[in-house]
Amino acid sequence: MMGTKMLHRLWLEDEARIVSFHPMEGWRLLNFWDHGHFMGFLQSLQQKGYRFQ
Numbered sequence: 001m002m003g004t005k006m007l008h009r010l011w012l013e014d015e016a017r018i019v020s021f022h023p024m025e026g027w028r029l030l031n032f033w034d035h036g037h038f039m040g041f042l043q044s045l046q047q048k049g050y051r052f053q
Helices: 037-048
Strands: 008-013 019-022 028-032
Touching: 008 037, 028 037
Parallel strands: none
Antiparallel strands: 008 019, 008 028
16 A cells, blocks of 8 residues: 655745744745655754754
8 A cells, every 4th residue: 555645845044044844935945755855854954053943
């Protein structure tokens, strides 16, 4: 049986180094279909000093 793919989304404000998991007008939207890539990207942002909200 095939599992359902889940879309992971986040919004970035690069100048202030903030990540949001909720829609933010004017912020950059990124979509991920692969959970592993999504988690790896979050880890890289954390290592770069991004804050999460």
